[in-house]
Amino acid sequence: MDLGIAGKVALVTAASSGLGRAMAVALAAEGVRVAVTGRDKERLDSTVEACRAHGVDAVGVVWDLADHGRAGEVAAHVVDALGPVDILVNNTGGPPPTPALGQDPALWEDMYAAMVLPVIRLTDAVVGGMRERGWGRIITSTSGGPITPIPNLGVSNTLRASLHSWSKTVANEVAADGVTANVIVPGRIATPRVESLDRARAEREGLSLEETQAKGRATVPAGRYGDPEEYGAVAAFLASRQAAYVNGSVVRVDGGQIPSV
Helix, strand or coil, X not given: CCCCCCCCEEEECCCCCHHHHHHHHHHHHCCCEEEEEECCHHHHHHHHHHHHCCCCCEEEEECCCXXXXXXXXXXXXXXXXXXXXXXXXXXXXXXCCECCCCCCHHHHHHHHHHHCHHHHHHHHHHXXXXXXXXXXXXXXXXXXXXXXXXXXXXXXXXXXXXXHHHHHHHHHHHHHHCEEEEEEEECCECCHHHHHHHHHHHHHHCCCHHHHHHHHHHCCCCCCCECHHHHHHHHHHHCCCCCCCCCCCEEEECCCXXXXX
């Protein structure tokens, strides 16, 4: 299927590995010119090369999302390098595993600054141009925690839930201008982040990593962890011409794992 987005410009944050990289490469495979951000230049360069392998222009911007005050600067750099942003993929890292209660207020403040404020500020920096041109896609990657809270991910569940409400509000504000805003939610996808969470769980429960991963697979009706490329493909569809009437939605890519309707 031709998704009708060849030649568009996308900006994907936290794309040096995992889900961010998979979404960036999936867009590049559709002919989208891609800008990616990340903290690690070497890994970021690897993502840029993976995008360029599809014959498109791609650039990397080293950016720690916690420095959210740089959002406007980053957006301007992308415009100079590739052109106005048509597709924004808001992806962020996650906080350490913790309960919700008893956390240092500084942790809440730091994680809000790294997970929520950069999403809001970067969207504000590019959405005006989308509305003026009458076309745009805002895709925000979160987690299953806002739908069914995940044990020992209290900070993540809370802050990512705020992005669900924010995205739905934005969707209503921009729909008449040809812009959509949707959330994409992963289940257990085989990424470094999921492996780190499995290792933390193994340590808490006194199990081996292999035993913990087997328990994880048992919670997924599909019987396996997802492939990052499968997640990227859904993000690419949400960015497509065909998805113009998908707006304000939360799309799960979880193999059926999330246990609520």
